[in-house]
Amino acid sequence: MLIKHAQILYDPIADKIASGNFGSVYRGYFTKENGEKIRAAIKVCHQEAGEKDDGGKAVAAKEAMMHEARLMAEYKFENVITFFGLACDHSPIVLVMEYCPGDSLENHLLADRGDTVIERVLYCYEAARGMRYLHIQGCIHSDFASRNCLISAEGIIKIADFGLSKFVDELNPQTAKLKIPIRWMAPECFGRKAQIIQKSDVWAYGVLIYEVFNKGGMPWPGDKDFKAMAKRIRHGNFFVGFVFYIAF
Known part of the structure; x- marks a missing residue:
């Protein structure tokens, strides 16, 4: 499901939960098409492909995020994290998922x-x-x-x-x-x-x-x-x- 960055809200400093090789995860909010605002986990791609020559890391990050979004979009089950959408109308690429306050x-x-x-x-x-x-x-x-x-x-x-x-x-x-x-x-x-x-x-x-x-x-x-x-x-x-x- 494609969404827009305008539907996503988070503080890049105060809301950061974790960081990995390809992206950082934040707690924030996602506004649905019907206007309902819900808590969500926001995964932001570290770099946008083509921004600089970094040995292919930016391209790898983008491909990894797109791959993960494609997989998650297939799944709807109680014991699998819910995927809300992918924002790619402008950089950076962002995945929006169900927020789980109980930690890992x-x-x-x-x-x-x-x-x-x-x-x-x-x-x-x-x-x-x-x-x-x-x-x-x-x-x-x-x-x-x-x-x-x-x-x-x-x-x-x-x-x-x-x-x-x-x-x-x-x-x-x-x-x-x-x-x-x-x-x-x-x-x-x-x-x-x-x-x-x-x-x-x-x-x-x-x-x-x-x-x-x-x-x-x-x-x-x-x-x-x-x-x-x-x-x-x-x-x-x-x-x-x-x-x-x-x-x-």
Whole structure:
């Protein structure tokens, strides 16, 4: 859905939530066609392609934002973030999405607010529902983790951040350039014939369960020997340096 910059309102200083390689996210407002103003998350492209010679970074940023918008426009489901529209009537390119005031699941878990086992199981269940829906739609998320699950005002888990996602029919598994954080990568993501498939998301979901029941902690915390980690994953040797903080 194409919208206009005039429908978007945010303070670029006070409303900033986060920043990534290709864009920054702000909390703000979006005015619908009927005049209704709602809270929204505003993702703004860092640079507009063609502004300067930066080794292709501006072009990559623009392409990444357009790709993410195209994917998000396909999805309408309770456990997937809602996409309101793309503003490209002038630079910078802006994506407008549902705003989730509950923060990311990762930050919620790290805050250790005393969630019960039932609540943690519910987080996993809702994340699984979102993943199942995406897979039915033919999507491979490619970066499934607690940091990319947001919590709505109603406490519902919403899968977000489709920057690395692809449709199954547009992916060449033999030549895919993998950018997934290594701790969430499945065995098939390594090696000369590395591939990423929907089952790779299922593997990452298993790591998300680990996060949920370990207070947001990730596997092998503090370990920076990525080659060793990759070898453990490929050979199924998960208990070397594996830390458990079971949240019971």
